[in-house]
Amino acid sequence: MEILHVEDLSFTYSLCSSPALKNVSFSVRKGEFCVLCGATGSGKSTLLRLLKKELIPNGEISGKALFNGKPTAEISDIDSASKIGFVMQRPEQQIVTDKVWHELAFGLENLGVPASEAARRVAEMASYFGIGEWYDKDVSELSGGQKQMLNLAAILVMKPEILILDEPTAQLDPIAASDFIATLRKLNHDLGLTILIAEHRLEETVPICDKLLVIEKGVLIADAPPEAAISELKAHPEILCGMPAASKLYTELDGGSSCPLTVRQGREFIAAAFKNDIRELPDTDNTLSGDTALEFKGVFFRYSKNSQDVLKGLDLKINQGELFCILGGNGSGKTTTLNAAAGLIKPYCGSIKVFDKKLKDYRNRSLYRDCLAMLPQDVQTVFLRNTVREELEDSGTDVSALPYDITHLLDKHPYDLSGGEQQLVALAKVLAASPKLLLLDEPTKGMDAAAKLKISSILRDLRDNGVTIVVVTHDVEFAAECADRCAMFFGGQVVSVEKSKRFFSENNFYTTAVNRITRDFYSDIVTHDDAVKICRMNGRKEALP
Amino acid sequence: MRSFSDINPLAAALYFFCVTGIAMFSSYPPVMALSLFGGVLFFIVRNGRSRAKSHLFFFILFMILLIANPLMSHNGVTVLFVMNDNPVTLEALLYGLNSAAMIVGVLYWFRSFTQIMTSDKLLYITGSLSPKLSLIISMALRFVPLFNKQSQKIKSSQTAMGLFKDDNIIDDIRARMRIFSILITWALENGITTADSMSARGYGCTRRSQFRRFRFHRSDVIFLIITAGLFALCCAALSCGSLEFTFYPAIKYSKPDLLGICGISAYSVLVLMPVIIETGVSLKWKYFMSKI
Numbered sequence: 001m002e003i004l005h006v007e008d009l010s011f012t013y014s015l016c017s018s019p020a021l022k023n024v025s026f027s028v029r030k031g032e033f034c035v036l037c038g039a040t041g042s043g044k045s046t047l048l049r050l051l052k053k054e055l056i057p058n059g060e061i062s063g064k065a066l067f068n069g070k071p072t073a074e075i076s077d078i079d080s081a082s083k084i085g086f087v088m089q090r091p092e093q094q095i096v097t098d099k100v101w102h103e104l105a106f107g108l109e110n111l112g113v114p115a116s117e118a119a120r121r122v123a124e125m126a127s128y129f130g131i132g133e134w135y136d137k138d139v140s141e142l143s144g145g146q147k148q149m150l151n152l153a154a155i156l157v158m159k160p161e162i163l164i165l166d167e168p169t170a171q172l173d174p175i176a177a178s179d180f181i182a183t184l185r186k187l188n189h190d191l192g193l194t195i196l197i198a199e200h201r202l203e204e205t206v207p208i209c210d211k212l213l214v215i216e217k218g219v220l221i222a223d224a225p226p227e228a229a230i231s232e233l234k235a236h237p238e239i240l241c242g243m244p245a246a247s248k249l250y251t252e253l254d255g256g257s258s259c260p261l262t263v264r265q266g267r268e269f270i271a272a273a274f275k276n277d278i279r280e281l282p283d284t285d286n287t288l289s290g291d292t293a294l295e296f297k298g299v300f301f302r303y304s305k306n307s308q309d310v311l312k313g314l315d316l317k318i319n320q321g322e323l324f325c326i327l328g329g330n331g332s333g334k335t336t337t338l339n340a341a342a343g344l345i346k347p348y349c350g351s352i353k354v355f356d357k358k359l360k361d362y363r364n365r366s367l368y369r370d371c372l373a374m375l376p377q378d379v380q381t382v383f384l385r386n387t388v389r390e391e392l393e394d395s396g397t398d399v400s401a402l403p404y405d406i407t408h409l410l411d412k413h414p415y416d417l418s419g420g421e422q423q424l425v426a427l428a429k430v431l432a433a434s435p436k437l438l439l440l441d442e443p444t445k446g447m448d449a450a451a452k453l454k455i456s457s458i459l460r461d462l463r464d465n466g467v468t469i470v471v472v473t474h475d476v477e478f479a480a481e482c483a484d485r486c487a488m489f490f491g492g493q494v495v496s497v498e499k500s501k502r503f504f505s506e507n508n509f510y511t512t513a514v515n516r517i518t519r520d521f522y523s524d525i526v527t528h529d530d531a532v533k534i535c536r537m538n539g540r541k542e543a544l545p
Numbered sequence: 546m547r548s549f550s551d552i553n554p555l556a557a558a559l560y561f562f563c564v565t566g567i568a569m570f571s572s573y574p575p576v577m578a579l580s581l582f583g584g585v586l587f588f589i590v591r592n593g594r595s596r597a598k599s600h601l602f603f604f605i606l607f608m609i610l611l612i613a614n615p616l617m618s619h620n621g622v623t624v625l626f627v628m629n630d631n632p633v634t635l636e637a638l639l640y641g642l643n644s645a646a647m648i649v650g651v652l653y654w655f656r657s658f659t660q661i662m663t664s665d666k667l668l669y670i671t672g673s674l675s676p677k678l679s680l681i682i683s684m685a686l687r688f689v690p691l692f693n694k695q696s697q698k699i700k701s702s703q704t705a706m707g708l709f710k711d712d713n714i715i716d717d718i719r720a721r722m723r724i725f726s727i728l729i730t731w732a733l734e735n736g737i738t739t740a741d742s743m744s745a746r747g748y749g750c751t752r753r754s755q756f757r758r759f760r761f762h763r764s765d766v767i768f769l770i771i772t773a774g775l776f777a778l779c780c781a782a783l784s785c786g787s788l789e790f791t792f793y794p795a796i797k798y799s800k801p802d803l804l805g806i807c808g809i810s811a812y813s814v815l816v817l818m819p820v821i822i823e824t825g826v827s828l829k830w831k832y833f834m835s836k837i
Contacts, residue, residue, distance in 0.1 A: 054744040081747025093738035097680070098687035099665060105756035107746040109676065115757045122756070136665075140690050155746065342705040368707035376702035381695070384703070384727045395706075415734050430706055439705075 002069075003162055003194050004028040004051065009063035011046055016059070020046045021218045023063070028162070028196055028211070033188045035205045035226075036198040038215035039238055040418040040448050044198040047215065048166050051196075053080045067162070078111055085160030089167045089446070091147035095139050100131065103139060103150055107158045121157045129153045129183075143330070145176025152183065163187070165197040170419070170446035173330055173474045177201055181208075200448045203244045203513055206230075207261040214239055227259040242449030245513035245528065252532050266517035275538045276521040281530055292356060293437050293468040294318040294341055299350035301340060310336045311347065312492035318470060320355075320436075323463045325479040325500070326472045327510065328489030334472040335377065337489070338439050341470070342374040343367055354437060373435035375426050377442045382426040383414035391425065397432035403461050404454070420451030427458070438462070440471045444478045456482035480504050480512045480526045501526055548826045549819040553765040554666035555673065556772070561658045563776040564815060565651050573788040573798075574639075576812055577646040583816030584653030590823050591657060599656065607649045614641030620793040640792040657819075669759050676753040684739075688732075695731060699724050768818075775815040782808020 004027060011021040020043045028034055038044050049055040051065055053072050065072045067084065075083075088094050097103050104125060108118040126132050129149060134142065142150065148168055155163070165184070169177035181204050187193045199205045206212060212229040214222035216236060222229040230247045233240045240251060246266025250259050253273075260269040295318070301311040310333050318324045326334050339345045340352060343359050352359045354372055362371070375382065385391045389410040392399060399407060406424055409417060414425060423443055430438065440459075444452045452475070459482050463469055473479055479486055479500070486503040488496045488510065496503065504511040504526045505519065511526070518525040518534075525531050549557070568580035588596075614637055616628075621636030662670075664686055672679035703724065782788050787805030790798045801809070 052745060055741055077750035078747060081745070081750055086745045088738065088742060090738060092691070093735045094742040095687070096739055096743055097683040099668075099683070101665075101758065102668070102683055102756070106743075109680075109753050109756055110743075110747040110750065112751045112754045114754060118754065118756050139687060140694075151742075158746065339701075344701050344705055365707070368705065372705075373707065374702070374705035376698070376705070378698055378702070380731070381699040381702040382706065384699075384723045386730075415730065433707055 001030045002027050003030045003067065004196070005064070005066040005069075006051075007064045007066075009047075009050065009061070009065055011043075011050060011057075011059055011061050013046075013057060013059040019218060020059075021050070024215070024218075024220045025063075026213055026220060026223045028194060030161075030194055031188070031192040032194055032210045033185070033208060034196045034211045034213060035202070035209040036196065036213045036215065037200070037202055037239065037242065038198075039450055040420060042215050043218040044215055045166050046218075048086075048164050048196070048198055051164060052084050052086045053077075055086065081107070082111060082158040083161045085155035085158065085163045087148075087151055087155060087163070087165040087168045089170050091144050091151060091171055094151050095147060098139055100137050100139060100142070100150060101126075101135050103154050104131070104157055107154060111158065121159075125153050125157045143176070145172050145179060148172060148176070148180055149183065152180070156187070160193070162194040162196065165195070165199075167198055167200060167446070169199065169201050174476075175330070178204060181205055200242060200446070202242050202449075206244050206247070226261060230259055231255075238450045241453060246517055248528055249514070249517070249531055249535070252528075253535055263513055263516045266513075267520065270517060270521055270535070273540055274521070274535050275541055278534065278537050279522050280524060281534055281537075290320045292317055293320040293322075293354070294470065295353040295356075296337070296341075297351050297353075299340065299347045299352060301336060301345065301347040310492055311340065313350070314493060316487065316494050316497075318468065320468050321463065321466055322484045323459060323469045323482055324471070325483035325486045326470065326489055327474070327476065327479055327486055332489040333492040334489050335441055336492075338374060338441055338470070338472050342372060342439055344374075368433070370434055370436070372437045372439065373430040373433055374439040375423075375430060375441065375443065377445065379419070379422045379426045380415065382429060383422075386413055387411055388414055388417075388425050392428060392432070395429045395432040397428050399428070402428055402431065404458055418451075419446035420448070420455070423447070423451075423455060424458075431462075436467060438467055438469045440469065442473055442475075443471060444473065444475045452478050453481070476504070476510060477512050480515075547762075547764060549822045550661045552768055553759050553761050554662065554669050555759075556761075556765045556769045557661060557666075558670055559769065560772050560818070561654060563772055563779075565654050567776070567779050567783070567812060567815075568647055568651055568654075571783055571788060572643060572647075572792075573790045573809075574643050574646075575809055576788065577643050577650065579809075579813050579816050581646045581650035581653070583813075583820070584650045584657070586817075587819050587823075588653050588657050590820050591660065603649050603652065606652075607645045610645035610648060611638075611641045614638070614644065622795045636792045636794070636796060639796065643792070665758060669757070672755040672757075676755045679755070680753070692728065692732060696724065696728055699727065699731075771818070772815065775811040778811035779808050779815070782811075 006027065007025050009021060009024045010019050012019040024047060036044055036047070046057065049057055050061065051067070051072060053075060067075060072080070095103055096106055101122065104122045105118055108121060113121070126135055131150070131153060134146065139147070139150070169180050172180060181201070184195055184197065185208050188195050197205065206226045209226055212222060212224065212226040213220060214229060214233065216239060221236065222232045224232070230240070230243055230251060233243070234251055240248060244261050246260040246263060246269065249266060250269055256269070256273050260266045296314045296316040299311050299314040300309055302309045314333070314337065316337070326337065328334050336345070340347055341354070343362070354362070354367065359367065383391055385394060387410070388406070391414055399410070404424060406428060409421055409425060414422060417425065443455055447455070456478060459469055459471070471479070471483070483500040485497060486500050487494050488503070498506065501524050504515050505524045514528050514531045515526050518531050522534050525534055564580065564583070568576060615633045618637045618640070619632050619634065621634030623635035624632040625635055625638070626633055668679045668683055671682055703720065782804050785804055787799065787802050788808055
């Protein structure tokens with residue numbers, strides 16, 4: 001049975017000349033798990049918002065969007081609020097009240113549900129989500145993942161028939177994101193809840209979805225089960241690059257029988273289709289062991305007298321001119337390390353040297369002049385002005401001298417840019433001070449795959465121009481793509497430092513999907529390009545008779 | 546029996562209102578003494594020996610109030626001594642003592658009140674008046690710390706980007722003003738998302754109901770009835786003039802009649818009720834423990 005039916009839907013924002021959506025048609029059946037993907041700015045959010053009456057943006061609509069056979073704009077307020085659940089991207093901003101229990105009850109209060117019934121539904125939901133433990137807490141005490149889980153639960157208490165999610169995991173770390181997606185899958189399986197989700201994290205969502213919708217520049221270019229949809233994407237490399245690693249390899253290598261989606265299927269595909277006579281790619285390493293750019297020696301840090309140490313005797317040495325990635329779980333001290341290197345927090349023991357000079361010897365804030373710059377995790381905090389142009393004039397950036405082009409963004413408000421664009425503008429801002437050491441905290445948060453590739457190539461260019469770059473990231477694929485060396489943090493210490501390739505091929509879990517696919521056949525293959533190369537070198541197996 | 550802080554917030558609020566109300570509208574010294582005594586005792590029972598600083602503060606305040614009145618007011622017939630050509634009278638001194646006891650006593654009660662009335666309970670109380678008001682309070686309670694946190698974040702990221710370039714105050718102030726202005730933008734921007742999230746969940750589509758976390762148990766009702774009864778007795782005694790006390794020009798008070806004595810006893814029970822409840826609860830636990 002169709003729950004959602006969209007026919008010929010077009011939309012043009014007011015004050016905009018070109019349409020954001022062009023003749024989009026698709027339908028969703030009850031109980032389906034649909035993934036909507038596409039580059040940033042391709043119209044995903046617009047499409048999703050058009051399906052929810054309360055969130056329809058200003059502009060001109062043509063075509064139809066039917067929910068249970070009724071135009072979405074004609075559904076009663078109460079039905080629209082309760083039956084169409086909508087989860088947005090930013091966990092923090094969606095929360096309305098100050099207490100977890102109140103947030104759960106918020107929707108029911110709005111619908112005027114009587115107290116006794118509300119109490120039962122809230123209790124039920126809190127138990128299903130395991131919220132019981134933090135039921136009485138202040139919302140501000142929760143982690144990002146918990147916040148987003150709370151947002152989901154707060155919508156599910158209203159018993160929606162369809163759940164629409166607009167990049168719900170963009171602001172979460174990978175573990176919280178996997179949890180979130182697993183919960184969605186469970187809801188879909190256990191309750192038969194219909195789900196329509198826009199996502200960049202396709203490695204996890206595509207294998208579990210029933211239908212993949214791909215949108216490019218406002219046009220729906222694929223609407224099919226994932227295997228079939230991906231095969232239509234060969235002509236669209238920008239979208240293909242975000243697909244699961246196995247399916248990318250399959251498409252790039254001109255496949256065979258059916259498109260693999262998971263790591264397991266990927267291994268079966270490689271095992272069946274390719275020889276493995278050549279096990280390694282020729283070594284093309286160019287390591288530099290130049291002077292030290294940043295050095296930690298026995299650094300201890302804690303936030304208050306009675307709390308636990310966040311950094312426990314950290315020793316770390318980063319060479320000049322290298323691109324260094326710091327990986328590790330939540331609370332392992334990655335961000336704290338970066339803050340300490342930038343002099344924002346002071347360790348109670350140990351020393352930190354930047355270019356062989358102790359931090360405290362950089363007097364009068366000279367550290368931040370022509371020496372070191374840091375981009376924080378929440379990149380919004382970098383901006384102080386109303387347009388990008390003013391922002392760049394402030395910092396004295398010469399737009400034409402940048403290694404990338406942001407001229408089309410100059411007249412926008414920094415808050416209106418996408419995550420990737422914000423990162424580029426913020427980077428432009430700090431590059432004006434020509435730092436020799438650049439510290440980046442989670443630069444790829446919330447970005448689509450194409451934007452990640454762009455950032456990684458920009459960072460490599462900067463490195464080639466002699467800038468030392470330290471990146472803290474959760475994003476294994478990104479680190480594998482760009483880093484020279486990687487360090488694994490655990491419990492406030494470095495547990496391993498290795499050249500990027502070695503690092504990932506020695507890890508079992510903390511490694512790229514490509515490495516997990518290829519590790520039994522080839523050694524030290526970490527990135528997609530390397531995998532394609534070695535598969536081509538080996539050649540295909542003879543087709544079995 | 547449950548501890549005083551677990552009593553239904555409406556009942557507890559009503560109780561505080563009664564105790565402090567009587568203390569504020571009467572000027573009968575024994576009532577003041579009882580209110581001060583009860584307030585201090587309850588605060589100590591709740592907090593134990595900690596909070597020495599609060600006690601010190603209240604003591605200093607008490608002394609200041611006590612001394613200020615005779616220095617300012619020269620009413621009264623019994624002159625104790627003359628200072629700077631102004632008479633200092635016994636009546637003014639006693640009046641000062643009385644009002645100091647009243648103010649400090651009420652402040653002690655409010656201290657305990659704020660400790661017991663967490664934001665949840667305040668929401669419950671305001672929610673029974675108006676669900677909308679309660680939502681606004683809840684949003685404000687969430688927003689203020691969020692605003693502070695963001696301001697800290699912006700400040701540290703701007704430091705690392707070199708906004709505060711020199712150690713000079715004017716530069717710092719200018720940078721801080723810019724941070725404040727972008728904070729306003731940020732707050733408005735966030736407001737849009739929050740508003741979307743509210744309307745997506747049906748805010749304003751019908752009359753709001755109120756989710757209740759607290760119920761009236763039998764013990765709450767009993768507590769309310771006792772409070773109301775005692776309060777009524779006190780009010781009766783006050784309004785019939787049985788607890789009349791005038792300081793100026795000379796001290797004059799009516800000899801307490803039966804109603805007056807009833808009023809005073811009722812107030813003393815009222816004031817001691819929380820302490821009685823707390824002691825009862827801890828005794829009960831001791832008893833249970835010894836049985837285990």
